[in-house]
Amino acid sequence: xxxxxxxxxxxxxxxxxxxxxxxxxxxxxxxxxxxxxxxxxxxxxxxxxxxxxxxxxxxxxxxxxxxxxxxxxxxxxxxxxxxxxxxxxxxxxxxxxxxxxxxxxxxxxxxxxxxxxxxxxxxxxxxxxxxxxxxxxxxxxxxxxxxxxxxxxxxxxxxxxxxxxxxxxxxxxxxxxxxxxxxxxxxxxxxxxxxxxxxxxxxxxxxxxxxxxxxxxxxxxxxxxxxxxxxxxxxxxxxxxxxxxxxxxxxxxxxxxxxxxxxxxxxxxxxxxxxxxxxxxxxxxxxxxxxxxxxxxxxxxxxxxxxxxxxxxxxxxxxxxxxxxxxxxxxxxxxxxxxxxxxxxxxxxxxxxxxxxxxxxxxxxxxxxxxxxxxxxxxxxxxxxxxxxxxxxxxxxxxxxxxxxxxxxxxxxxxxxxxxxxxxxxxxxxxxxxxxxxxxxxxxxxxxxxxxxxxxxxxxxxxxxxxxxxxxxxxxxxxx
Numbered sequence: 001x002x003x004x005x006x007x008x009x010x011x012x013x014x015x016x017x018x019x020x021x022x023x024x025x026x027x028x029x030x031x032x033x034x035x036x037x038x039x040x041x042x043x044x045x046x047x048x049x050x051x052x053x054x055x056x057x058x059x060x061x062x063x064x065x066x067x068x069x070x071x072x073x074x075x076x077x078x079x080x081x082x083x084x085x086x087x088x089x090x091x092x093x094x095x096x097x098x099x100x101x102x103x104x105x106x107x108x109x110x111x112x113x114x115x116x117x118x119x120x121x122x123x124x125x126x127x128x129x130x131x132x133x134x135x136x137x138x139x140x141x142x143x144x145x146x147x148x149x150x151x152x153x154x155x156x157x158x159x160x161x162x163x164x165x166x167x168x169x170x171x172x173x174x175x176x177x178x179x180x181x182x183x184x185x186x187x188x189x190x191x192x193x194x195x196x197x198x199x200x201x202x203x204x205x206x207x208x209x210x211x212x213x214x215x216x217x218x219x220x221x222x223x224x225x226x227x228x229x230x231x232x233x234x235x236x237x238x239x240x241x242x243x244x245x246x247x248x249x250x251x252x253x254x255x256x257x258x259x260x261x262x263x264x265x266x267x268x269x270x271x272x273x274x275x276x277x278x279x280x281x282x283x284x285x286x287x288x289x290x291x292x293x294x295x296x297x298x299x300x301x302x303x304x305x306x307x308x309x310x311x312x313x314x315x316x317x318x319x320x321x322x323x324x325x326x327x328x329x330x331x332x333x334x335x336x337x338x339x340x341x342x343x344x345x346x347x348x349x350x351x352x353x354x355x356x357x358x359x360x361x362x363x364x365x366x367x368x369x370x371x372x373x374x375x376x377x378x379x380x381x382x383x384x385x386x387x388x389x390x391x392x393x394x395x396x397x398x399x400x401x402x403x404x405x406x407x408x409x410x411x412x413x414x415x416x417x418x419x420x421x422x423x424x425x426x427x428x429x430x431x432x433x434x435x436x437x438x439x440x441x442x443x444x445x446x447x448x449x450x451x452x453x454x455x456x457x458x459x460x461x462x463x464x465x466x467x468x469x470x471x472x473x474x475x476x477x478x479x480x
Contacts, residue, residue: 002335005089007236008096011179011226024096027181031103034175036110036168042466043109044116046253046367047260048376049467055256058109061248065105068316069244073101075324076240096180097237104184104241111164113463114470115380122384123159123459130388131156131455134395138448145444151193151214152452156459158192160210164463167216171430172460179223183235186211186220187242189337190232193217203232205340215434215456233337243323243343250319250359251312257367258304265295265304271366275358284355287314315355319344322352383474384462390477391458394419399450406432422473423461431457 010016010023017023031037040059047055056064077085077094085091113119132153140146165185169175189203190196192210197203212220221231229235257263263271269292276285288311295307323343330346333339347353367373393416394402401411405420406428434453438446465473 002087002332003089004093004097004236004335007227007229007335008093008100008180009178009227011223012176014176016178020093020096023178024099027177028099028103030175030177031106031181034110034173036173036464037106039464039466040109042468043112043114044376044380044467046116046256046373048115048380049471052259054259056252058112061252062106062109064248064252065108065241065244066102068248068320069101069105069240070098071316071320072240072244072323072327073098073237075320076327079324079328100181100184101237101240101244103181104237105244107165107169107181107185108187108241108245109161109165111166111168111463112161113159113164113384114465114467115377115384117161118377119380119384119463120159120161122381123388123463124157126385126388127157127159127455130392131395135448135451138444138451140444140448142444145448148445148448152448154195155191155193155214156452156455158210158213159459159463160188160192162187163192163210163212163216164459166212166220167456167460168464170216170219171433172426172464174426179226180235183220183223183227183229184237184241186235187238189234191217203338203340205342206234206337207232213456215453229337234339235337236335239327239334239339239343240323243319246342246344246356247316247319247323250356251308251315253363253367254359255308255312257363257370258308262370262372263366265307268362269307271362272358275362279354279358281351281354281358283351284358287311287355319352319356322350380467383470386474386478387462387465387470388458390474391419391462394458395451395454399447402450402454423457424464427457427460427464430460 008020010018010020012023017026037059040062041057043058044050045056045058045061050057077090077097080088080090085094090097113123115122135149135153135156138149140149166182169177169182169185188206188209188211190207190210191212191214193214194207197207223229224231227235254263254268258265258268269288272288273285276282276288291307291310291314294310295303298306326343326346327334330339344356345353393413394405397405397411397413397416401413401416404411405416411417431453434456435450438449440446462470
């Protein structure tokens with residue numbers, strides 16, 4: 001039975017509202033006012049450290065995703081109204097349904113580090129090369145402690161922006177969002193400490209990437225139980241956010257590449273035309289030929305804007321109706337969170353799927369592999385890797401020495417005395433709150449977990465930086 005009133009609720013950790021619309025508006029206000037949301041304006045979408053304000057950032061991308069999610073959510077509701085919203089217990093929840101989809105989309109990149117996905121790989125490689133040898137020196141005398149040690153090894157080498165988003169929302173910003181809003185952000189449902197399921201196994205798509213860390217395990221399980229979401233399953237509105245994200249970047253990166261001078265309008269048109277003819281894909285070919293012809297009827301410099309405006313509008317509209325159709329055809333499976341696919345990827349025989357693959361192929365070859373883009377990624381690698389090396393002494397301290405640091409007591413490591421002063425007080429409080437819950441009498445587990453939360457603390461600080469702040473911090477501390 002599909003009952004959205006069981007998923008869209010008033011539940012939240014502190015001070016729940018008594019009215020669902022007040023609860024939803026409270027979430028909206030908290031998200032739009034959050035410092036972590038504002039920092040997205042200085043985070044890379046594709047082009048790092050970009051001075052041209054017309055090029056998309058994580059913030060402007062998220063705003064576009066939010067608008068597309070609203071479009072999808074409203075279209076789904078219009079379809080459900082044909083059977084009557086009462087059938088799905090959605091009467092008086094229309095605003096909550098739409099707003100949750102939109103706000104989830106605004107939050108979806110909030111955990112991404114500076115310099116984009118390349119920085120995620122950088123963090124994980126650094127952890128493998130530098131943090132794991134430190135963890136390896138911790139002695140364990142019981143199977144329980146050894147199992148915990150192995151679990152933590154997996155967790156710290158699985159940094160992911162999706163998992164970090166949950167941590168930012170719940171621990172670092174402490175937004176106290178509704179359980180509905182938090183769980184809707186959980187794009188992937190596997191813990192970073194869990195092994196990746198084999199391809200073809202149940203829920204393998206939903207679990208292909210980490211969705212939360214061990215540090216948030218208990219809280220996620222509490223929310224899942226409250227909203228009756230099974231382990232490994234997804235919140236239904238999350239499928240809308242994912243589809244909106246997938247739709248939004250299809251033309252955006254091509255558009256920005258022209259703005260950057262990497263490609264010209266004619267080159268974009270010819271690349272798409274060539275791939276369509278090669279793949280015998282007529283839908284996309286007819287679409288771009290029509291929009292290109294109309295754009296060329298305008299004088300320069302308006303041809304570029306006209307082409308992408310018309311092209312984007314028609315493609316986005318078509319894809320929205322396409323994913324809505326898939327949502328409706330698989331409604332019960334999606335509601336139960338067991339639909340094991342992205343909406344846009346479900347029907348590989350559709351003309352839309354083929355069009356998407358062509359656009360992705362062109363972006364991969366001609367934008368993401370562009371020499372200038374890759375040079376920026378390498379700069380980001382040097383900066384993030386360098387910052388982790390600089391803050392490494394804090395991970396080499398004993399738990400006693402680190403405790404003394406936080407109490408402003410002197411220790412032998414003079415570098416750590418200075419490094420600790422640079423960390424955010426909110427991030428330190430998140431560390432302290434987690435450590436205070438540990439059992440000090442269980443010395444082995446305490447030592448392992450205290451150090452683990454210290455890793456989270458350092459990662460929180462560096463991954464929370466904007467591109468320009470990370471560059472400045474690296475330059476300052478490297479005396480460059």
